Amino acid sequence: MKIAILGTRGVPNYYGGFEQFAEFFSVYLVEKGHEVFVYNSHNHPFQEKTFHGVNIIHQNDPEHKFGTFGQFIYDYNCILDTRKRDFDIILQLGYTSNSIWFFLLPKKPIIITNMDGLEWKRTKYSKLVKQFLKFAERLAAVSSDYLVSDSLGIKSFLIDKYNKESAYIAYGAHLFTNPDETIISDYNVTKNNYNMIMARFEPENNLEIVLDGVVLNAEKTPILVIGNHETKYGNFLKTKYKENENIRFLGGIYNITHLNNLRYFSNIYFHGHSVGGTNPSLLEAMASKAFVIAHNNHFNKAILKENGYYFSNPQEVKNILETIKKNDNLQLVQNNFDAIENEFNWDKINGEYLQLFEECISKSEERIQ
Secondary structure (H helix, E strand, O other), rough: OOEEEEOOOOOOOOOHHHHHHHHHHHHHHOOOOOOOEEEEEOOOOOOOEEEEEEEEEEEEEOHHHHHHHHHHHHHHHHHHOOOOOOOOEEEEEOOOHHHHHHHHOOOOEEEEEEEEOOOOOOOOOOOOHHHHHHHHHHHHHHOOEEEEEHHHHHHHHHHHHHHHOOOEOOOOOOOOOOOOHHHHHOOOOOOOOOOOEEEOOOOHHHHHHHHHHHHOOOOOOOEEEEOOOOOOHHHHHHHHHOOOEEEEEOOOOOOOOOOOHHHHHHOOOOEOOOOOOHEEEEEHHHHHHOOEEEOOHHHHHHHHHOOOEEEEOOHHHHHHHOOOOHHHHHHHHHHHHHHHHHHOOHHHHHHHHHHHHHHHHHHHHOOOO
16 A cells, blocks of 8 residues: 555654654554655654655645644645645544645545544633634544544544544553663652652643642652643742642653653652543553553543542542552552553554555445446
8 A cells, every 4th residue: 555644743753642653653554565655844853755664755844933823834735745646545643734625635545534632622722723623623524534533532522523433543652661760869759759740731631630639638748740831831830839849840851761760660640631532641651550540531541441540629639649559559550551561552553553544445445346
Protein backbone atom coordinates (compact mmCIF):
# COMPACT_ATOMS: atom_id res chain seq x y z
CA MET A 1 0.00 0.00 0.00
CA LYS A 2 0.99 3.61 -0.57
CA ILE A 3 0.10 5.42 2.64
CA ALA A 4 0.13 9.06 3.76
CA ILE A 5 0.06 10.26 7.38
CA LEU A 6 -0.92 13.87 8.01
CA GLY A 7 -2.20 15.97 10.89
CA THR A 8 1.06 16.13 12.86
CA ARG A 9 4.04 18.45 12.92
CA GLY A 10 6.10 15.52 11.67
CA VAL A 11 8.57 12.80 12.53
CA PRO A 12 10.73 11.98 14.36
CA ASN A 13 8.77 13.08 17.40
CA TYR A 14 9.74 16.40 18.95
CA TYR A 15 6.28 17.46 20.06
CA GLY A 16 3.72 15.04 21.48
CA GLY A 17 1.43 12.04 21.35
CA PHE A 18 0.32 11.98 17.73
CA GLU A 19 3.86 12.68 16.56
CA GLN A 20 5.14 9.78 18.64
CA PHE A 21 2.52 7.46 17.18
CA ALA A 22 3.27 8.67 13.64
CA GLU A 23 6.96 7.91 14.16
CA PHE A 24 6.43 4.40 15.49
CA PHE A 25 3.66 3.48 13.05
CA SER A 26 5.29 4.85 9.90
CA VAL A 27 8.53 2.95 10.54
CA TYR A 28 6.51 -0.19 11.34
CA LEU A 29 4.66 0.10 8.02
CA VAL A 30 7.92 0.43 6.10
CA GLU A 31 9.28 -2.66 7.84
CA LYS A 32 6.14 -4.49 6.66
CA GLY A 33 6.91 -3.53 3.06
CA HIS A 34 4.61 -0.55 2.51
CA GLU A 35 5.46 2.80 0.94
CA VAL A 36 4.88 5.50 3.53
CA PHE A 37 4.86 9.30 3.39
CA VAL A 38 4.65 11.54 6.48
CA TYR A 39 3.97 15.26 6.18
CA ASN A 40 6.34 17.45 8.22
CA SER A 41 6.30 21.13 9.01
CA HIS A 42 8.90 22.98 6.92
CA ASN A 43 10.62 24.13 10.13
CA HIS A 44 10.69 20.69 11.76
CA PRO A 45 14.13 20.02 13.32
CA PHE A 46 14.52 16.96 11.06
CA GLN A 47 15.20 18.19 7.54
CA GLU A 48 16.14 14.96 5.75
CA LYS A 49 13.98 13.47 2.98
CA THR A 50 13.70 10.02 4.58
CA PHE A 51 13.54 8.66 8.13
CA HIS A 52 14.23 4.93 8.52
CA GLY A 53 12.71 4.35 5.10
CA VAL A 54 9.76 6.70 5.63
CA ASN A 55 9.42 9.42 2.99
CA ILE A 56 9.25 12.90 4.51
CA ILE A 57 7.31 15.65 2.72
CA HIS A 58 8.01 19.10 4.16
CA GLN A 59 5.22 21.65 3.72
CA ASN A 60 5.08 25.32 4.57
CA ASP A 61 3.82 25.82 8.11
CA PRO A 62 3.30 29.48 9.11
CA GLU A 63 2.19 28.71 12.68
CA HIS A 64 5.25 30.53 14.01
CA LYS A 65 3.97 33.68 12.26
CA PHE A 66 0.20 33.43 12.63
CA GLY A 67 -0.28 31.22 15.68
CA THR A 68 -3.15 28.73 15.57
CA PHE A 69 -4.41 30.05 12.24
CA GLY A 70 -1.12 28.89 10.70
CA GLN A 71 -2.12 25.28 11.42
CA PHE A 72 -5.03 25.61 9.00
CA ILE A 73 -2.67 26.82 6.26
CA TYR A 74 -0.22 24.01 6.99
CA ASP A 75 -2.97 21.38 6.75
CA TYR A 76 -4.27 23.03 3.58
CA ASN A 77 -0.81 22.74 2.04
CA CYS A 78 -0.50 19.10 3.07
CA ILE A 79 -3.92 18.17 1.67
CA LEU A 80 -3.23 19.90 -1.63
CA ASP A 81 -0.03 17.90 -1.94
CA THR A 82 -1.86 14.60 -1.40
CA ARG A 83 -3.70 15.25 -4.68
CA LYS A 84 -0.42 14.68 -6.57
CA ARG A 85 0.65 11.42 -4.96
CA ASP A 86 -1.83 8.65 -5.85
CA PHE A 87 -2.14 7.31 -2.30
CA ASP A 88 -4.15 4.24 -1.39
CA ILE A 89 -4.83 5.41 2.17
CA ILE A 90 -4.62 8.79 3.90
CA LEU A 91 -4.49 8.60 7.69
CA GLN A 92 -5.48 11.87 9.36
CA LEU A 93 -4.45 12.23 13.01
CA GLY A 94 -6.98 14.60 14.53
CA TYR A 95 -9.44 16.89 12.81
CA THR A 96 -9.16 20.34 14.41
CA SER A 97 -7.50 22.23 11.54
CA ASN A 98 -7.80 19.84 8.60
CA SER A 99 -11.45 18.76 8.44
CA ILE A 100 -12.58 22.06 6.89
CA TRP A 101 -10.50 21.14 3.81
CA PHE A 102 -12.17 17.72 3.40
CA PHE A 103 -13.57 18.71 -0.01
CA LEU A 104 -9.99 19.10 -1.32
CA LEU A 105 -8.96 15.56 -0.41
CA PRO A 106 -8.36 13.33 -3.44
CA LYS A 107 -11.22 10.97 -4.30
CA LYS A 108 -9.29 7.75 -4.85
CA PRO A 109 -7.62 7.18 -1.45
CA ILE A 110 -9.46 5.78 1.55
CA ILE A 111 -9.67 8.49 4.22
CA ILE A 112 -9.21 7.22 7.78
CA THR A 113 -9.37 9.72 10.65
CA ASN A 114 -8.31 9.27 14.26
CA MET A 115 -10.87 11.42 16.06
CA ASP A 116 -8.66 12.27 19.06
CA GLY A 117 -10.53 13.56 22.14
CA LEU A 118 -13.50 15.85 22.65
CA GLU A 119 -11.53 19.03 22.00
CA TRP A 120 -14.54 21.33 22.38
CA LYS A 121 -14.83 20.37 26.05
CA ARG A 122 -11.56 22.07 26.94
CA THR A 123 -12.19 25.09 29.17
CA LYS A 124 -9.35 27.12 27.65
CA TYR A 125 -11.41 27.70 24.50
CA SER A 126 -13.90 30.52 24.06
CA LYS A 127 -17.53 29.81 23.26
CA LEU A 128 -16.92 30.69 19.61
CA VAL A 129 -13.91 28.37 19.34
CA LYS A 130 -15.86 25.55 20.98
CA GLN A 131 -18.61 25.97 18.39
CA PHE A 132 -16.05 25.78 15.60
CA LEU A 133 -14.48 22.63 17.11
CA LYS A 134 -17.90 20.95 17.21
CA PHE A 135 -18.36 21.91 13.57
CA ALA A 136 -14.91 20.54 12.66
CA GLU A 137 -15.61 17.34 14.56
CA ARG A 138 -18.85 16.82 12.65
CA LEU A 139 -17.13 17.44 9.31
CA ALA A 140 -14.47 14.83 10.11
CA ALA A 141 -17.03 12.32 11.35
CA VAL A 142 -19.28 12.50 8.31
CA SER A 143 -16.66 13.02 5.57
CA SER A 144 -14.15 10.29 6.50
CA ASP A 145 -14.50 6.81 5.06
CA TYR A 146 -13.50 5.20 8.37
CA LEU A 147 -12.96 6.50 11.89
CA VAL A 148 -10.62 5.43 14.68
CA SER A 149 -11.30 6.00 18.39
CA ASP A 150 -8.48 5.66 20.90
CA SER A 151 -10.93 5.09 23.77
CA LEU A 152 -14.21 3.27 24.24
CA GLY A 153 -15.70 6.54 25.50
CA ILE A 154 -14.98 8.27 22.20
CA LYS A 155 -16.31 5.24 20.30
CA SER A 156 -19.62 5.43 22.20
CA PHE A 157 -19.80 9.19 21.68
CA LEU A 158 -19.40 8.88 17.89
CA ILE A 159 -22.20 6.32 17.73
CA ASP A 160 -24.54 8.40 19.91
CA LYS A 161 -23.75 11.77 18.30
CA TYR A 162 -23.23 10.92 14.63
CA ASN A 163 -24.43 7.33 14.29
CA LYS A 164 -20.93 6.49 13.05
CA GLU A 165 -19.04 3.31 13.90
CA SER A 166 -15.32 3.55 14.58
CA ALA A 167 -12.52 1.09 15.13
CA TYR A 168 -11.31 1.16 18.74
CA ILE A 169 -7.51 1.19 18.71
CA ALA A 170 -5.84 2.46 21.86
CA TYR A 171 -2.57 4.29 22.29
CA GLY A 172 0.68 2.61 23.31
CA ALA A 173 3.60 2.92 25.72
CA HIS A 174 7.04 1.43 26.21
CA LEU A 175 7.73 -0.59 29.36
CA PHE A 176 10.20 1.00 31.79
CA THR A 177 12.45 -1.70 33.23
CA ASN A 178 15.71 0.07 34.24
CA PRO A 179 15.09 2.16 37.37
CA ASP A 180 17.96 4.22 38.78
CA GLU A 181 17.31 5.62 42.24
CA THR A 182 20.24 8.04 42.03
CA ILE A 183 18.36 10.13 39.45
CA ILE A 184 15.59 11.21 41.81
CA SER A 185 18.13 12.68 44.24
CA ASP A 186 18.55 15.49 41.70
CA TYR A 187 15.01 16.51 42.63
CA ASN A 188 15.59 16.43 46.39
CA VAL A 189 13.24 13.51 47.03
CA THR A 190 13.67 9.94 48.23
CA LYS A 191 12.07 6.65 47.23
CA ASN A 192 8.34 6.36 48.09
CA ASN A 193 8.44 9.61 50.09
CA TYR A 194 6.90 11.97 47.55
CA ASN A 195 3.82 12.20 45.36
CA MET A 196 3.50 13.75 41.91
CA ILE A 197 1.15 15.04 39.25
CA MET A 198 2.08 15.78 35.66
CA ALA A 199 -0.18 17.61 33.21
CA ARG A 200 -0.67 20.68 31.07
CA PHE A 201 -1.77 23.56 33.28
CA GLU A 202 -5.42 23.60 32.23
CA PRO A 203 -8.49 23.46 34.52
CA GLU A 204 -9.83 20.21 33.04
CA ASN A 205 -6.67 18.42 34.21
CA ASN A 206 -7.79 19.04 37.81
CA LEU A 207 -4.48 20.10 39.30
CA GLU A 208 -6.35 22.46 41.62
CA ILE A 209 -8.54 19.68 43.03
CA VAL A 210 -5.46 17.58 43.76
CA LEU A 211 -3.50 20.44 45.30
CA ASP A 212 -6.49 21.55 47.40
CA GLY A 213 -6.58 18.01 48.76
CA VAL A 214 -2.85 18.18 49.48
CA VAL A 215 -3.39 21.38 51.48
CA LEU A 216 -6.15 19.71 53.52
CA ASN A 217 -3.83 16.85 54.45
CA ALA A 218 -1.93 17.43 57.69
CA GLU A 219 1.06 15.37 56.60
CA LYS A 220 3.29 17.54 54.39
CA THR A 221 4.75 14.94 52.03
CA PRO A 222 6.29 16.70 49.01
CA ILE A 223 4.26 16.69 45.80
CA LEU A 224 6.05 17.39 42.54
CA VAL A 225 3.94 19.33 40.04
CA ILE A 226 5.39 18.77 36.58
CA GLY A 227 4.41 20.79 33.52
CA ASN A 228 4.96 24.20 32.00
CA HIS A 229 3.61 26.60 34.63
CA GLU A 230 4.54 29.81 32.81
CA THR A 231 0.92 30.35 31.83
CA LYS A 232 -1.97 32.42 33.19
CA TYR A 233 -3.44 29.38 34.94
CA GLY A 234 0.00 28.29 36.11
CA ASN A 235 0.63 31.68 37.69
CA PHE A 236 -2.75 31.47 39.41
CA LEU A 237 -1.88 28.09 40.94
CA LYS A 238 1.61 29.18 41.99
CA THR A 239 0.15 32.22 43.73
CA LYS A 240 -2.60 30.21 45.42
CA TYR A 241 -0.18 27.64 46.88
CA LYS A 242 2.87 29.83 47.50
CA GLU A 243 2.64 29.30 51.28
CA ASN A 244 2.73 25.50 50.89
CA GLU A 245 6.39 24.51 50.73
CA ASN A 246 5.59 20.85 50.10
CA ILE A 247 3.96 21.80 46.76
CA ARG A 248 6.90 22.04 44.35
CA PHE A 249 6.35 23.43 40.86
CA LEU A 250 9.16 21.93 38.79
CA GLY A 251 8.15 23.13 35.33
CA GLY A 252 8.33 20.88 32.30
CA ILE A 253 10.67 17.87 32.42
CA TYR A 254 11.43 16.49 28.97
CA ASN A 255 14.12 13.95 29.85
CA ILE A 256 12.16 10.71 29.54
CA THR A 257 14.62 8.78 31.73
CA HIS A 258 14.16 11.29 34.55
CA LEU A 259 10.37 11.21 34.16
CA ASN A 260 10.26 7.42 34.20
CA ASN A 261 12.35 7.27 37.35
CA LEU A 262 10.31 9.96 39.09
CA ARG A 263 7.13 8.03 38.32
CA TYR A 264 8.66 4.69 39.31
CA PHE A 265 9.91 5.83 42.74
CA SER A 266 6.90 8.03 43.66
CA ASN A 267 4.39 6.98 46.29
CA ILE A 268 1.23 8.27 44.56
CA TYR A 269 0.95 9.46 40.97
CA PHE A 270 -2.13 11.62 40.49
CA HIS A 271 -3.66 11.63 37.01
CA GLY A 272 -6.18 14.45 36.75
CA HIS A 273 -7.08 14.43 33.06
CA SER A 274 -10.82 14.47 32.42
CA VAL A 275 -11.18 15.34 28.71
CA GLY A 276 -10.19 13.26 25.70
CA GLY A 277 -9.54 9.66 24.94
CA THR A 278 -6.69 7.42 26.00
CA ASN A 279 -4.17 9.81 27.52
CA PRO A 280 -0.52 8.95 26.73
CA SER A 281 0.75 10.16 30.10
CA LEU A 282 -1.56 7.70 31.90
CA LEU A 283 -0.18 4.78 29.89
CA GLU A 284 3.38 5.99 30.48
CA ALA A 285 2.72 6.12 34.22
CA MET A 286 1.38 2.57 34.16
CA ALA A 287 4.42 1.48 32.12
CA SER A 288 6.70 3.11 34.73
CA LYS A 289 5.09 1.15 37.58
CA ALA A 290 3.59 4.26 39.11
CA PHE A 291 0.75 3.81 41.59
CA VAL A 292 -2.01 5.74 39.83
CA ILE A 293 -4.80 7.68 41.52
CA ALA A 294 -7.00 9.07 38.74
CA HIS A 295 -9.80 11.55 38.31
CA ASN A 296 -13.11 9.69 38.38
CA ASN A 297 -14.31 9.68 34.76
CA HIS A 298 -15.10 7.02 32.18
CA PHE A 299 -11.99 7.74 30.07
CA ASN A 300 -9.64 6.91 32.95
CA LYS A 301 -11.75 4.03 34.22
CA ALA A 302 -11.75 2.40 30.78
CA ILE A 303 -7.96 2.11 31.03
CA LEU A 304 -7.31 1.49 34.73
CA LYS A 305 -10.49 -0.48 35.47
CA GLU A 306 -10.22 -1.80 39.04
CA ASN A 307 -6.45 -1.29 39.19
CA GLY A 308 -6.49 2.22 40.57
CA TYR A 309 -8.24 4.54 43.01
CA TYR A 310 -10.32 7.51 41.92
CA PHE A 311 -11.05 11.02 43.18
CA SER A 312 -13.64 13.68 42.33
CA ASN A 313 -13.00 16.40 44.93
CA PRO A 314 -10.33 17.67 47.36
CA GLN A 315 -11.77 15.77 50.34
CA GLU A 316 -11.36 12.48 48.48
CA VAL A 317 -7.77 13.43 47.63
CA LYS A 318 -7.15 14.18 51.32
CA ASN A 319 -8.62 10.82 52.37
CA ILE A 320 -6.48 8.97 49.82
CA LEU A 321 -3.32 10.69 51.02
CA GLU A 322 -4.12 9.76 54.61
CA THR A 323 -5.02 6.11 54.06
CA ILE A 324 -3.41 4.70 50.89
CA LYS A 325 0.23 3.86 50.15
CA LYS A 326 1.92 2.40 47.11
CA ASN A 327 3.64 -0.38 49.06
CA ASP A 328 0.23 -1.73 50.08
CA ASN A 329 -0.99 -1.81 46.47
CA LEU A 330 1.86 -3.38 44.53
CA GLN A 331 -0.46 -5.90 42.86
CA LEU A 332 -2.45 -3.07 41.28
CA VAL A 333 0.82 -1.56 40.06
CA GLN A 334 1.84 -4.88 38.53
CA ASN A 335 -1.60 -5.35 36.94
CA ASN A 336 -1.27 -2.01 35.19
CA PHE A 337 2.26 -2.85 34.04
CA ASP A 338 0.96 -6.15 32.65
CA ALA A 339 -1.85 -4.28 30.85
CA ILE A 340 0.75 -2.20 29.01
CA GLU A 341 2.68 -5.33 28.06
CA ASN A 342 -0.40 -7.22 26.88
CA GLU A 343 -2.87 -4.59 25.67
CA PHE A 344 -1.20 -1.24 25.12
CA ASN A 345 2.13 -2.22 23.60
CA TRP A 346 3.19 -0.56 20.36
CA ASP A 347 3.52 -3.77 18.35
CA LYS A 348 -0.10 -4.63 19.09
CA ILE A 349 -1.32 -1.09 18.37
CA ASN A 350 0.59 -0.89 15.10
CA GLY A 351 -0.68 -4.32 14.06
CA GLU A 352 -4.29 -3.32 14.73
CA TYR A 353 -3.91 -0.21 12.55
CA LEU A 354 -2.37 -2.25 9.74
CA GLN A 355 -5.15 -4.82 10.00
CA LEU A 356 -7.71 -1.99 9.73
CA PHE A 357 -5.95 -0.67 6.63
CA GLU A 358 -5.98 -4.10 5.00
CA GLU A 359 -9.69 -4.56 5.79
CA CYS A 360 -10.50 -1.13 4.35
CA ILE A 361 -8.60 -1.89 1.14
CA SER A 362 -10.35 -5.26 0.86
CA LYS A 363 -13.79 -3.66 1.25
CA SER A 364 -12.91 -1.04 -1.33
CA GLU A 365 -11.84 -3.69 -3.84
CA GLU A 366 -15.03 -5.66 -3.24
CA ARG A 367 -17.15 -2.59 -4.02
CA ILE A 368 -15.24 -1.97 -7.26
CA GLN A 369 -15.79 -5.59 -8.35
